[in-house]
Amino acid sequence: MKTGRYEKYVFLMTFLSALFFGNGIPEPHAEELKITGGHPIELSGKPVCTECHSSDTEVVMRPVAAFNHDSDWIARHRFLASKTARLCDACHHVSFCTSCHAYKEELKPSDKHSDSPERWLPHRGNYLFQHRIDGRLDPTSCFRCHGRQNNEVCRRCHK
Amino acid sequence: MDELTYAFLTYAPFKDYGPAFKIGRYYVFGGVAADQIDGVQSSWDITTATGVSVFGGRPVETELDGKRGDYIYGGRVFQRIEKKAEVGASFLKEDDDGGRYREEFGLDVWLLPIKNLELQGHSFWNNITKGWMEHSYTFRVPLQRVVISGLYARSDYRNAFSARTLSAFSPDLLGQGEGLTKIGASVEVPLGGGVSASINYTGYGYRKSGDARYYGGTATAEWQSLSGGISIHRMDGEVERLRYLELRAYVKKSFRRMTFVMDAINLRYELPISGLKDAYSINGTATYKINNSLSAGVDIGYSKNPDFTNNAMVLMKLVYNFRKDL
Numbered sequence: 001m002k003t004g005r006y007e008k009y010v011f012l013m014t015f016l017s018a019l020f021f022g023n024g025i026p027e028p029h030a031e032e033l034k035i036t037g038g039h040p041i042e043l044s045g046k047p048v049c050t051e052c053h054s055s056d057t058e059v060v061m062r063p064v065a066a067f068n069h070d071s072d073w074i075a076r077h078r079f080l081a082s083k084t085a086r087l088c089d090a091c092h093h094v095s096f097c098t099s100c101h102a103y104k105e106e107l108k109p110s111d112k113h114s115d116s117p118e119r120w121l122p123h124r125g126n127y128l129f130q131h132r133i134d135g136r137l138d139p140t141s142c143f144r145c146h147g148r149q150n151n152e153v154c155r156r157c158h159k
Numbered sequence: 160m161d162e163l164t165y166a167f168l169t170y171a172p173f174k175d176y177g178p179a180f181k182i183g184r185y186y187v188f189g190g191v192a193a194d195q196i197d198g199v200q201s202s203w204d205i206t207t208a209t210g211v212s213v214f215g216g217r218p219v220e221t222e223l224d225g226k227r228g229d230y231i232y233g234g235r236v237f238q239r240i241e242k243k244a245e246v247g248a249s250f251l252k253e254d255d256d257g258g259r260y261r262e263e264f265g266l267d268v269w270l271l272p273i274k275n276l277e278l279q280g281h282s283f284w285n286n287i288t289k290g291w292m293e294h295s296y297t298f299r300v301p302l303q304r305v306v307i308s309g310l311y312a313r314s315d316y317r318n319a320f321s322a323r324t325l326s327a328f329s330p331d332l333l334g335q336g337e338g339l340t341k342i343g344a345s346v347e348v349p350l351g352g353g354v355s356a357s358i359n360y361t362g363y364g365y366r367k368s369g370d371a372r373y374y375g376g377t378a379t380a381e382w383q384s385l386s387g388g389i390s391i392h393r394m395d396g397e398v399e400r401l402r403y404l405e406l407r408a409y410v411k412k413s414f415r416r417m418t419f420v421m422d423a424i425n426l427r428y429e430l431p432i433s434g435l436k437d438a439y440s441i442n443g444t445a446t447y448k449i450n451n452s453l454s455a456g457v458d459i460g461y462s463k464n465p466d467f468t469n470n471a472m473v474l475m476k477l478v479y480n481f482r483k484d485l
């Protein structure tokens with residue numbers, strides 16, 4: 001595997017600087033917060049839990065900061081969704097997930113949610129040419145949605 | 160029936176814990192499973208620290224050879240260590256026409272080894288090809304004024320894409336024995352007043368192909384009903400198609416029931432592709448919210464890229480949301 005030497009240093013330096021400068025994840029306490037019946041206050045925009053919750057709030061035995069929907073949320077939401085689905089259910093229903101993770105869908109998520117550019121959804125603009133570049137760059141990210149389903153449009157060319 | 164996205168019944172007699180049941184068409188998320196099925200699922204958080212979920216039914220996938228003999232089932236167990244960790248083990252088995260199609264095992268972890276460091280990720284094993292499909296791990300440090308995060312992911316294409324319904328993931332196209340190692344890091348700084356800035360770097364290392372690096376920065380701002388964002392990224396690869404500059408900017412403004420969005424993307428290739436060095440796409444959206452559930456909108460887009468020298472698109476939408484969360 002030809003991982004570039006720069007990448008290793010960037011990862012290592014970021015990791016070490018995080019350890020050195022870090023002092024921030026709030027100390028969780030043992031009390032469970034039970035919000036599976038729904039969040040008590042309606043939220044608008046991307047929730048940043050720590051804007052309202054005190055530093056020692058804990059949700060399903062994790063610090064509440066883990067659930068902040070910040071800039072890397074799209075990349076890491078799959079890890080939490082596979083572990084804390086009932087917590088996700090407090091705000092999101094399956095219709096929310098399937099608006100992007102579709103089965104047979106003609107509309108791209110970026111077209112369906114064109115009035116939400118802040119979600120930085122993939123496939124923006126005319127993606128036909130760019131998909132050849134992105135598909136070679138990281139096919140694993142394509143496979144999650146198009147590997148076994150939601151590929152009716154893809155199959156017009158990729159028989 | 161086959162066009163159905165989801166339709167299911169949930170029975171959860173206990174408010175927070177205790178077993179819950181689903182039946183119908185829905186997505187199963189849990190460990191190695193991220194699959195849509197027609198079937199049943201039961202999940203049970205036995206205590207706050209221990210839980211189990213199982214599912215079984217028929218896979219909802221692109222059908223190439225009929226549904227007879229197609230089955231899928233699996234499950235996940237987890238153990239949490241209060242404030243410190245969650246470890247999960249999962250498996251999935253799928254038969255296609257009665258034959259072995261997928262046998263996958265997964266290990267997933269969430270760790271908080273010290274109060275300022277959160278680690279999570281998973282490793283998936285393909286028991287048919289006898290190899291690791293992927294390892295994917297992230298770390299994250301949310302501080303008072305900055306969020307630092309990193310990513311390590313490694314994938315072997317032969318093991319990861321062995322069960323596919325699309326030829327685009329075939330080794331004939333992607334290369335025999337090819338694999339990807341991805342390492343990245345990002346730093347996000349909330350600057351206050353609704354303004355946030357971040358920088359990110361991702362390195363792509365391949366077994367066979369030339370490596371690539373993607374890096375740049377993003378800034379977003381939100382002020383009352385006005386929001387906007389701008390990003391600039393450089394793709395720096397060893398092959399020609401992976402050498403370009405990517406720019407994106409958007410602005411969004413709401414007036415009472417109307418929402419207007421302008422969104423533009425520009426790709427500047429280092430060497431011309433099909434004679435074109437500058438590809439771009441500009442989209443404008445206007446949406447009118449008729450009531451809490453119903454909205455109408457129009458998208459107008461124009462793009463120019465190596466495939467289409469002039470491409471215009473108009474899309475009219477009438478959207479009814481059955482749930483308020485969409």
